[in-house]
Amino acid sequence: MPKLSIIIPCYYNEENIPVTTNALLANEASFPADVTIEYVLVDDGSKDGTLRELLKFKSRYPERVHVLELAGNVGSYNAIVAGMAQATGDCAVIITADMQDPPELMLQMYEYWLKGFKLVIGNRQDREETGLQQLFAATFHSIMKKIALANIPDGGFDFVLFDRQIREQVVKMQERNSNLFYLMVWLGYPYVNIPYIRRKREIGKSRWTLTKKIKLFIDSILSFSYFPIRAISILGLLLGGVATLYGLYIIILKINGSNEPAGWSAMMVAFLFVSAFQMVALGVIGEYVWRGLDASRNRPLYVIKNKF
Structure with missing residues (x-):
């Protein structure tokens, strides 16, 4: 019986958690009956009620929901690595807690994994966000494609499904000050990408500040390009x-x-x-x-x- 781990980094997502978890539970109905699904939710040092909401979800499904509380805020990528280290599935998917990525895409990603692809990428073909958010994202991934990793898909991505083998290698590497998703591509496994339109955030306020974006840009270039x-x-x-x-x-x-x-x-x-x-x-x-x-x-x- 295949087991799928859904890894979700959470940072100030108190209002998002009930909506996100209900959507993910509803999405389980689209998977074959023999698939076991576990949830690994990581609280990345939130100071609001995020952990409380995660524990409520845990109390509903104690056997297949795992919650990690980190001692401090270490950034979403490191929080994801913490979740990857605790996951036990044959494959795993990373999705954000703000519902900007469509959970219904997971089934198609899972079907590609069954066909033998160890990495399946949901790449952002377009965004519902406008203004500087869209401009920064387009510029960032365009530069990275030209000077660092020519084989990354257009539009950027942080919604991926990957095999246990990739998970174990990434956790073992313990790469710091890097771009976790680019690292998965850098490993060299053939992948398939599924384009989609990223939704506009409807609940809560994004903590993805300009300072964090600039740091990610610098980290990505220095990690993958000379x-x-x-x-x-x-x-x-x-x-x-x-x-x-x-x-x-x-x-x-x-x-x-x-x-x-x-x-x-x-x-x-x-x-x-x-x-x-x-x-x-x-x-x-x-x-x-x-x-x-x-x-x-x-x-x-x-x-x-x-x-x-």
Whole structure:
């Protein structure tokens, strides 16, 4: 009998939990009768009533609902890894608690898994959100596709179904400051993607702040691409070449007895530009160095306060 684990990271989702769990329970009717479904819900350090709502759901289905309470907020990706480590299914699916991803897509994803695909991706073909949210998402995934992982689907994704083998490998890697979903693609398994339109959030307020988006963007690039370092090297060589040519020009003028060109303003502009470039270069290198230091500490990605 196949077993499916549904992993849900929760952060300030007190109002969402009753609606989401009822929708997921209703969606179970579409699966074959021989499929066993368990739920692994992870409270990522919420300070509202999220844990209380999760425990209410647990009390209704004590045998197949598992609730993890983390000691503090570690981010949705680390919370998902905590859920993956506790899941026991033959395959697992990750879905958010805000009901922006359609649960009814799970059956189609599960059917692809039965056909042998170890990774099935629900990619966002379009969004009901408008404005900066849509612009940021489109720009982010377009850049990542060009400079990091060319084989990721268009539109981005965080709604996936994956085999136990992928789950075990991701948990074993304990990758930090990275993009969990890109990591699954990076493993190299053939996958199939199912496009869908992401719904607008109807309940509660998103905690996916601009600061977190920027951090994810930086983490994703530095984890899967050497482009920043290579760009620094190329630009440094170009600046060095320009400086060498200009130096030769000054020397030739000096040898010929010509007056040196008046260029204080131009020189200061060049100096400030090079200085700014050096600071940016040090910042990029520092990001790589910090990630190496963070990995070397070998601190846990999360701390479980309670298991229910």
